[in-house]
Structures are given as structure tokens and as C-alpha cells.
Amino acid sequence: MLSHKARYAIRAVLYMAAEGDESKHFSVDRLAETLELPRAFLAKALQELARKGFISSLKGPNGGFYLTRVQRRRTFKELIVAIDGESLFEGCMLGLPECDTSQPCPIHASVAVMRQSLEYQFGLHTIEALAQTLRHSSMRI
Amino acid sequence: MLSHKARYAIRAVLYMAAEGDESKHFSVDRLAETLELPRAFLAKALQELARKGFISSLKGPNGGFYLTRVQRRRTFKELIVAIDGESLFEGCMLGLPECDTSQPCPIHASVAVMRQSLEYQFGLHTIEALAQTLRHSSMRI
DNA sequence: CGAAATAAAGACAAAGAAATCCTTTTTATT
DNA sequence: AATAAAAAGGATTTCTTTGTCTTTATTTCG
Ligand code: FES
Ligand code: FES
Numbered sequence: 001m002l003s004h005k006a007r008y009a010i011r012a013v014l015y016m017a018a019e020g021d022e023s024k025h026f027s028v029d030r031l032a033e034t035l036e037l038p039r040a041f042l043a044k045a046l047q048e049l050a051r052k053g054f055i056s057s058l059k060g061p062n063g064g065f066y067l068t069r070v071q072r073r074r075t076f077k078e079l080i081v082a083i084d085g086e087s088l089f090e091g092c093m094l095g096l097p098e099c100d101t102s103q104p105c106p107i108h109a110s111v112a113v114m115r116q117s118l119e120y121q122f123g124l125h126t127i128e129a130l131a132q133t134l135r136h137s138s139m140r141i
Numbered sequence: 142m143l144s145h146k147a148r149y150a151i152r153a154v155l156y157m158a159a160e161g162d163e164s165k166h167f168s169v170d171r172l173a174e175t176l177e178l179p180r181a182f183l184a185k186a187l188q189e190l191a192r193k194g195f196i197s198s199l200k201g202p203n204g205g206f207y208l209t210r211v212q213r214r215r216t217f218k219e220l221i222v223a224i225d226g227e228s229l230f231e232g233c234m235l236g237l238p239e240c241d242t243s244q245p246c247p248i249h250a251s252v253a254v255m256r257q258s259l260e261y262q263f264g265l266h267t268i269e270a271l272a273q274t275l276r277h278s279s280m281r282i
Numbered sequence: 283c284g285a286a287a288t289a290a291a292g293a294c295a296a297a298g299a300a301a302t303c304c305t306t307t308t309t310a311t312t
Numbered sequence: 313a314a315t316a317a318a319a320a321g322g323a324t325t326t327c328t329t330t331g332t333c334t335t336t337a338t339t340t341c342g
Contacts (some may be wrong), residue, residue, distance in 0.1 A: 001229060005237040014247055038244035041301050057175050061310030061317045088142060095148040096281055103281050106155055106271045117258040121251035130247045140237055182331050188290060201339025202287045
């Protein structure tokens with residue numbers, strides 16, 4: 001469903017969005033320790049997100065990763081797609097070269113219904129919205 | 142979403158369910174050629190399904206794979222779980238050790254909604270039902 | 283019985299994902 | 313300027329998935 005890279009990155013991003021702001025930065029070391037994730041692998045994932053503009057980073061002492069206000073307005077779906085690509089939201093689930101209603105595979109209709117739900121759930125919720133529910137209710141992360 | 146093994150197996154199973162019966166058997170060679178799938182890898186997947194009782198097999202001339210009437214009553218969800226395990230339907234999508242409503246992760250609610258849809262779509266449809274839509278409408282497989 | 287057709291099983295190879303390690307670059311602080 | 317704290321980048325290892333190849337077992341048919 002989600003790659004490990006995506007899971008790790010999402011957890012770190014939501015954690016930073018919930019706990020930090022533009023002036024509070026998080027080092028990979030701290031994130032990896034807090035969330036109990038493989039340090040170097042998480043670093044790669046976050047660097048990739050920084051390169052793609054989904055998060056910001058600063059080098060040097062007191063540096064680290066953080067999210068700007070603008071970056072918090074990206075949807076959760078955009079975040080997933082940035083790491084894992086569109087396969088969750090597009091393409092035939094049986095691997096046929098095309099996925100459309102004109103020549104669908106036997107599960108296309110079911111997949112379409114499920115994807116509408118996905119689209120609705122992940123396409124409307126921004127990172128900030130998820131961070132807010134995280135802040136206001138003692139959820140795990 | 143689905144592993145290649147699952148995709149290949151599902152396509153072969155639905156094809157056999159739609160085109161064959163208890164006395165019409167399909168060799169791996171023929172299935173692989175018809176569906177344009179890697180022969181040996183498909184063989185492994187089908188043998189696994191046969192071991193688990195989801196399909197039947199006969200050795201020797203005129204042997205091959207096929208589905209009994211009882212086997213056609215298994216749901217599509219059961220088929221997926223047999224190959225890929227429950228990860229699509231259970232467990233925290235962010236990788237947290239537990240997935241429950243008491244201490245959920247930030248996307249648990251969204252995931253639950255999506256899974257209800259999955260459950261409804263894949264948990265109610267039997268293999269036979271999908272095969273029938275395949276028979277009666279010129280879908281691809 | 284002998285030959286041919288088939289699934290079953292096992293060993294192996296290639297590719298990709300996950301994870302680690304080391305070096306370089308940037309920047310703040312002293 | 314020197315030092316230390318961080319991200320960035322690259323090389324390498326390990327594990328899993330995907331895929332191939334070869335051999336064995338079973339069954340049918342002449
Ligand atoms: S054609 Fe297979 S999911 Fe759309
Ligand atoms: S707790 Fe994460 S999906 Fe349920």
C-alpha cells in the first residue's frame with residue numbers, strides 16, 4: 001500500500017507539522033530517535049522531499065527540517081504521490097496497460113469506487129489539517 | 142497495492158473461471174501465452190494457490206489448472222489475502238504496531254473509510270460473480 | 283511398457299527496495 | 313579562523329520480489 005520510505009517520511013512530516021513551526025527545526029537525528037525510524041534511510045526520504053519542495057531544510061547548527069505555512073497547505077495525497085508515485089490513485093490494479101471505462105478489467109468498477117473514497121479522504125485533507133487533529137487529540141505518530 | 146504475483150494469479154484465476162469449467166483445464170503454458178505473463182513465475186503463483194485450495198490442478202496430458210464450483214464461491218478478498226496477506230485490509234498504514242480506534246494514527250479514520258469501501262467491494266464479490274461480468278461484457282483480462 | 287504432457291519442486295539470477303556507512307558541503311558559534 | 317552541527321551526496325550492503333532454469337513426480341495414451 002505505502003512503501004516504507006513513504007511511511008517514514010509521512011510520519012516525520014506530520015510530526016514536524018504538529019510540533020514545530022517555521023522557526024523550530026528538527027534534525028534527522030532527533031526525528032529518527034523520537035519516531036524510532038532508521039536514521040540514514042529517513043534522511044534520504046526527507047532530503048528527497050526537500051528537493052521536491054514539500055519541506056524546507058537548513059544546514060548547520062540549529063538547522064534541520066521544517067515546514068513553512070505554504071508547505072502545510074499541500075494535501076496528503078500530494079505528499080504520497082511525491083514519494084510513491086500515482087500508482088495508488090491511477091493505473092489498472094491488475095496491471096493492464098490502460099485503465100479506463102471503455103475497456104475496463106473485471107475489478108475496474110470496484111477499484112474506481114475505492115479510489116473515489118481515497119481521493120476524497122486524502123485529496124481534501126491538507127497536511128496542516130492532519131497536524132491539527134494530531135495536536136488536539138492524543139494520537140500516536 | 143497488489144504485488145505482481147497477485148495480479149498475475151488473479152488474472153489467470155478470473156480467466157479460468159470465465160472460460161472454463163471443472164472439466165476444461167488450462168496448462169500454465171497456455172495461460173501464460175494468452176495473458177502474456179512470465180510463464181515460470183505464473184506457475185509458482187498458481188501452484189501456491191493450488192496448495193492453498195483456491196484452485197485445483199491435475200498432472201499429465203489434458204491436465205492443468207481449473208476451478209471447482211465450490212472454489213468459485215470464494216470472495217475476491219479471500220483470493221487477494223491468500224497471496225498478498227492482509228496488509229491491504231488490516232494494520233496501520235503508517236506502520237504503527239497497532240491499528241485501532243483507541244490510539245489511532247492521524248490517518249486512521251480516512252483509512253477506515255477507504256477500507257470499508259474495499260471490504261464492501263472485494264469482500265462481497267465472489268470469483269464467480271466477477272467471472273460472470275467478464276463473460277457477459279467484453280472486458281479485457 | 284514407453285513416450286509425452288503436465289504440475290511440482292528446488293536452485294539460482296536479476297532487479298528493486300530498504301538500510302548503512304562514509305565523505306563533502308554549508309552554516310552558526312566561539 | 314577553528315570548531316561543531318547539521319544537511320547533502322555517494323558507495324555499498326542486505327533483503328525481498330521477480331523471474332528463469334533444471335529436475336522430478338504424476339498421469340494419460342498408444
Ligand atoms: S482497468 Fe483495471 S482497474 Fe481500471
Ligand atoms: S492506526 Fe494507523 S491506520 Fe489505523
